[in-house]
C-alpha cells in the first residue's frame with residue numbers, strides 16, 4: 001500500500017523492477033506452479049478436497065516447524081519445496097480494476113492489460129448497487145483469469161472503506177464518499193461481487209456482465225464452507241484518512257476520536273463490509289487510534305471476528321508493524337519484538353512487510369509471544385487459502401479454470417466501465433439548459449486543458465494498464481466536425497501562463513469550448529493531501545481567460561477525486577455548465593462525449609460535500625465530526641457541517657426535471673414491550689425521550705417501505721437517484737442535521753411516472769450514537785425527507 005520509502009526502498013525496487021522477471025512464465029511452455037501438484041505432491045491430507053477446511057489447515061500446519069510457520073507471516077510467504085508448495089504473494093490490489101500496485105500482480109505475460117473502471121468516488125456517485133456488484137464481479141473474472149496464467153494471486157486488498165472525512169485527503173478518491181451508509185452499501189456490493197457472488201449466474205449467461213438482468217440473485221460468499229472466487233479486504237481499520245498534512249503523517253498520526261463519532265461515522269462501513277458483505281480480510285492501518293496503534297487494538301480486531309463474525313485473516317498495512325517501534329515514527333514500543341508481540345496478540349495474522357517474519361522468533365525467545373499465537377495466525381491464513389482452492393491442484397481444472405486471457409478486457413467488461421463512468425458523472429451547473437449540445441449544430445469544438453489530451457492520467461490511483469486508453473480529446477473528436485486542442489498549461493500544477501495565448505486563440509475561433517480543469521495525482525494521492533481546495537496553480541486564471549475570449553458560454557469539466565472550490569465558475573455566467581467526471585478511467589472519453597452531446601442523460605449525485613476554500617482553516621488532524629460553535633469548529637460532512645458550501649452532498653442535475661410524490665409510508669410506529677423493567681425509556685436535557693436500540697425487542701418488525709412516485713417532467717428519459725434522508729429528534733447532544741436513510745436509482749421515461757421503494761430499518765436509520773457511543777432511538781417525530789417532501793413518522797411505546 002505504501003511507498004514508504006525511507007528504509008524500504010530496496011524492498012520496493014525489488015518488487016517493481018526485479019520481481020516481474022522472476023515470475024514463473026506460463027506462456028512459451030514453462031510450467032505453472034501450484035501446490036498439491038501430481039504425481040508427487042497431491043497425496044497430503046491438506047490436498048484432499050473431501051476433508052474439512054479446518055482439518056486440511058491443521059494437517060498443513062502439522063508438517064511445519066516453528067521457523068517455517070513464522071515465514072508465513074509476511075505478504076511474501078515463503079514456500080516449502082519439500083511439500084511442493086511455492087511462495088505465495090498475498091498483496092494484490094483491485095480498487096477499481098486490477099492495479100499494478102502490489103507484487104502479487106504482474107502485467108508481464110499473456111495478459112498485459114485489464115479493464116480500467118472509474119475511480120471509486122465516481123462509481124459511488126452513480127448510487128447504483130447492481131453497478132457496484134457487477135464491477136466487483138467483472139474484476140473477479142479478470143483476476144481469476146490472471147491467476148490461471150500465473151500473473152496474480154487470489155487475495156485482493158480492496159475496497160477502501162474509510163469515510164471521506166476531510167476534503168483534502170489524498171485518498172478520498174478511493175472511497176465511496178463521506179456518508180457511512182453509502183460507504184457501507186458500496187462495500188457490501190463490491191465485496192459480494194469480488195468474492196464471487198455472481199459467478200453461477202454469470203456462467204449461465206456466458207459471462208455477460210453488461211446487461212445486469214442476469215444478476216437477479218446476488219449471493220453473499222464468505223462463510224467457512226463457501227468456495228471463494230477471490231478474497232476481498234476491508235481497509236484500513238480504523239479512522240485512517242490523513243496522509244501527510246502539516247506536521248502530521250499517517251505513519252505516526254494519533255487519531256483522537258470520540259466514542260460517538262466512532263460508532264456512527266468511522267465504524268459503520270467496516271461493519272457493513274465484514275458483517276453483511278462477508279469480506280474475508282481486514283487491514284489495520286498505520287495510524288494510532290486514541291493513543292494505541294491500530295494494529296495493536298485488540299478491541300477493534302476482535303470486534304470483526306466475534307461481533308461481525310469474520311471468517312478470514314487480518315493483515316497490517318505495509319510495514320505498519322515496524323512503524324510502531326521505530327522511534328522515527330511512533331516509538332510506541334521500545335523494541336521491535338514488542339511491536340510484533342502486541343500486534344499478533346491483538347489478532348493480526350500477517351504483516352505486509354518482513355518485520356514479523358524477521359522478529360517473531362526473538363519475540364518468542366523473550367517470552368513476549370507464544371507458539372500458539374503463531375499457530376492461530378497460520379491457521380487463519382491456510383484456511384483462507386484452502387477456501388480459495390489454492391490447495392486443490394491445478395487452478396485450470398478448478399471451478400474457475402476456464403477463465404483466461406479471453407475473459408479480460410472483454411466487450412462486456414469495457415461496456416460496464418463505460419456504463420459506470422456515465423452513471424457517475426455529475427452535472428453541477430447547466431444555465432439555460434446549455435447542455436446537451438446538438439451534434440448537428442456544433443460546427444467546431446475547442447478542447448482546452450493540461451489533462452484533456454492525456455490518455456494515461458485519468459484513472460486515479462491504484463490503476464493498472466487499461467485495455468484501450470483514450471484521452472478526453474479523442475472522445476470528443478468523434479462527435480464534432482472540427483476539433484482543436486490546446487493544453488493551456490504544461491501540466492496540472494500549471495505554474496506558468498506561457499501557453500494561455502495559444503489556448504485563447506483556439507477558443508476564439510471555436511463554436512463551442514470545453515475546458516478540462518481540476519486535479520490529478522500530482523495534487524492528491526497516497527502520502528499526499530492537498531492544502532488548498534482551489535484549482536491548482538494558474539488553472540483558475542486559464543478558465544477565466546478562456547471564458548472571456550470565447551464567443552459562447554464555456555463548458556467546464558472538472559477532474560479529480562476531492563472536492564474543488566469552483567465558486568468563481570458557479571457564479572460566472574460566461575461558464576454555463578460544469579461537469580464533474582472524477583477519475584473516469586478508460587471509458588472516460590466516450591462517457592464524457594455521450595453526456596455532452598446528449599446521448600446519455602447525466603444522473604450522478606455528489607457523494608461528498610464541496611466545501612469552500614475557507615474550510616482549510618479547519619485543522620485536518622481534528623477528527624471531530626460534530627460542529628462545536630464555542631470554538632468556531634464547523635463540523636464535517638453534510639451530517640454535521642454548518643458552514644457555507646459550494647455544492648452539497650447529493651447535488652446533481654440532469655437534462656430533465658423530476659418531481660416526487662409519496663405513495664406510502666407509515667405515520668406511526670410502536671415499540672412494544674417497553675413495560676418490562678429492563679427496557680428503559682430515558683429522558684434528555686432537551687426533554688425528549690429515547691430508548692437504547694439494544695433494548696428494542698424486534699427491530700425486524702419495525703421495518704417498512706417508503707414508496708414514492710418519481711415523475712419525469714422533461715422531454716428526455718433518464719435514470720434518477722432518489723435520496724431519502726431523516727431528521728431525528730434532538731434527544732442527545734451531537735444529533736446530526738440529517739442522515740441518509742436509503743437511496744435508489746431508477747430509470748424514468750419522459751412524461752411518465754415511475755415507482756420506487758426504499759426499505760427503512762428504523763433501528764438502523766433512525767438511531768444515532770449517544771456521547772458514550774451507544775445507539776439510541778428517540779421517541780417522537782422523525783421526519784423523512786425526499787427532495788422537498790417531508791413526511792412525519794411518530795415513534796411511541798404504545
Ligand SMILES: *[C@@H]1O[C@H](CO)[C@@H](O)[C@H](O)[C@H]1NC(C)=O
Pocket residue numbers: 043048049050051
Ligand atoms: C480423502 O479423504 C477421504 C475422507 O477421509 C478419504 O476417504 C479418502 O481416501 C481421501 N483421499 C485421499 C486421496 O487420500
Ligand SMILES: *[C@@H]1O[C@H](CO)[C@@H](O)[C@H](O)[C@H]1NC(C)=O
Pocket residue numbers: 014015019022076077078087089103
Ligand atoms: C519472496 O521471498 C523469497 C524468499 O525470501 C525471495 O526469494 C523472493 O524473491 C521474494 N519475492 C518477492 C516478490 O519479494
Ligand SMILES: *[C@@H]1O[C@H](CO)[C@@H](O)[C@H](O)[C@H]1NC(C)=O
Pocket residue numbers: 246247
Ligand atoms: C508544526 O510544528 C511546528 C514546530 O513544532 C509548530 O510551530 C507548528 O505550529 C506545527 N504545525 C501544525 C500545523 O501543527
Ligand SMILES: *[C@@H]1O[C@H](CO)[C@@H](O)[C@H](O)[C@H]1NC(C)=O
Pocket residue numbers: 453454455456457491
Ligand atoms: C500524462 O500525464 C502523466 C502524468 O502527469 C505524464 O507522465 C505523461 O507524460 C502525460 N502524457 C502526455 C501524453 O502528456
Ligand SMILES: *[C@@H]1O[C@H](CO)[C@@H](O)[C@H](O)[C@H]1NC(C)=O
Pocket residue numbers: 433654655656657714
Ligand atoms: C427544471 O425546472 C426549472 C424550474 O421550473 C427550470 O428552470 C429548468 O429549466 C427545468 N430544467 C429542465 C431540464 O427541464
Ligand SMILES: *[C@@H]1O[C@H](CO)[C@@H](O)[C@H](O)[C@H]1NC(C)=O
Pocket residue numbers: 128129130131134210211212213416419420423719720745746747
Ligand atoms: C444500474 O447499473 C446497471 C449496471 O450497469 C444497469 O444495468 C442499470 O440500468 C442501472 N440502473 C439505473 C436505474 O440506471
